[in-house]
Amino acid sequence: MRQLPFAYAFRNLGRSKLRLGAALFGSTLVVLLVLAAGGFVRGMQLTLDRQQSLHDNVMILGVGSEEGVERSQIDASVAGIAAASIRGLKQRAGVVYASPEIHAALPLRLDADDPTDRPAVMRGVRPVALLVHPDVEILQGRFPRAGEDEIMLGSLAPTRLGVPETRLALGKTLRFDDRDWTIVGRFAAPNTVMDAEIWIPLTDLQIATNREATLSTVVVTLDDASFTDVDLFAKSRLDLEIAAIRESAYYASIAAFYGPIRVMIVVTAALIALGGVLGGLNTMYAAFAARVREVGMLQALGYTRAAIVASLTEESVFAAACGALLGAAIGLAFLNGLAVRFSMGAFAVTIDAPVLLLGVLGGLLVGLVGAIPPALRCLRLPITQALKAH
């Protein structure tokens, strides 16, 4: 089959600058939307399931609190009992990887005069938390000391609190529980929920929240022990009213909890993209309808219908591909890594290879779907009628 040269399709693009502009704008917009929605969902998903430690860690929570650690309350003695009772937990230099923690959503203020409550997730921890959560890396300063009103902030904490990065530099203070707390450390835990948290010495948070005798959870890291060992321990200590859940399973349930929000975002983006496709189809119908005579001439010159459809599709897909690349470049430059505050945390919009591929394919699809039906339609006329068409 004799094909029309690619240059023919390419040159045709310049025939109407307005139409070319509309095609570029349409596919750029669709790609940006797909990247924004995909990056949002991907960022949220990665935050909830890509922690290095997830697969080795088990959370010991209060019975009935498996859906949300914030409402869990277990006896403060559980940490010691678990470390002593469960054989095969990871150890280093005699320190058992068992981190007693309190997770609480609490309002912070910048200073005593700040009228705005800024909700933040605070995690009361001991230094052993750094062993149990190896994703956490202290980038500046140090771990806060108990009893000295010190805190350490994750790298997305400014987004979570809605304040500029400079306001949360080392040495600055935040107000909570009628006291100023000094920022002595900044840490990063990329793609984890911890990245948006504020870490505070466990005893300080226990005192501040009036729960000296309880914890939210004890996170243990498995070595030779298996999940069943921890589960058996939880089930055998009925007096402690505790349950064991893999950290990965816990965050998977949180991810499932956000499912409706993700569906809503994806459906919205898909609907907008569909609107873009329909607009593109309309324009292409008009554009190709005006070229019926030209198509008739090409057929008279011996080009097959398939070759003409291929050329018209090439034209549309090429314009869409340029728009898709433009959209991908804008998305990578401005959307990737964008910090988003959402529901007790924050995460970064993540445009990685799969999301990028999805976006670019979406853009190409606009060109393809927008071209084929109008191209087939303008080939319906017999050659003689097409040549007579105005």
Add this chain to the structure above:
Amino acid sequence: MKLLRCFPYVSKQVVRHRVRSLLTVVGIAIAMFLFTAVQAMNRGVTEATSAKANDTTLVVYRADRYCPATSRLPQDYQSRIERVEGVTAAIPIKVVVSNCRASLDVVTFRGVPKDDFIDERRGELDVVAGSLDDWKRRTDAALVGETLANRRGLKPGQSFTAAGITAYVAAVLRSDDAQDQNVAYTSLEFVQLAGRDDLGVVTQFNVKVADAALLEPVAKQIDAIFDAAQEPTATFTEQAFIGRVADDIVELVGFARWLGLGCLAAVLALVANSIVLGVQSRVSEHAVLQTLGYPGPLIAALIVAEGVALALTGGLLGAAAAIAVGRYGSFAFSVEGTSIPIVADPALLLTGLLVCGVIGVLAGLVPALQASRREIAECFRAA
């Protein structure tokens, strides 16, 4: 009058280009579906967070706390609150949520003293299924809000488990208050016993005052009483309380408003695109109309009417679909025990049609004016 007589001509123009009209109408319907959905969310936020003149409810919460799990007030604060001048009732409430985070399918239990609750809310609650007596009699009984019941498919006589609590559905209630529609009311002790050592501990007190003017002074007085207590309080009007905890949702809906404006721009672009294409392909037809004596303004009006017809058809389909999904889906945002409903009011249909009508006129205006000002001879030559 002349324009009305030309209605068949306008409708024929729309039907004549079936594919173009269909694509335009479907595109508009999609954009209006999203616009109406955003409007429904917006209405929910406004309804839940705007103060009304006859509001007389205060929420007493633990100071410096957000999540219901961290607001732990002694139940015996009740009698001290009730002694404050201007307070007519104080209902202790223990709130348990399946998750403190914001999403669309959160189950919220509110433990309340049953008799006080019924006395206080008499006339406001409409039991649509099941029996209130059954709710009063059974310890584990839940009075489930209609939105929650529809969403989870709960019917009287069933049991359900959420947030570590297994409850029996005794009745389904309907209420004008969005907070009632999306919760399960149970007995206070039942929810307290479901938690660890929570007997005598409540999350909040809902306080009724005698007059709306007393809200602020009473709130200040209550907070002053417990200022030095181990569990100090922070008292808000109900709407201010919701606005405070639902900050993230308010922000999300604020962002969605931009999406709504984007949808309107899309409708404008789709209608304008269709009208421009139509006008371009009918240059000679307009010349014939002018030759037959149709004045320029009438031709312009016919073109605008075509845009309005497309916009209204798409708008009607999209807005109606959004309202149907909103109403039958029983969606509500929930965060930290409070609900922001998605108010898919039929009035939104009217708003959607009005907006579409205006956009239809705007989109058709420029091509219509251009077409009406063309010289007849020029039109025939161009064709």
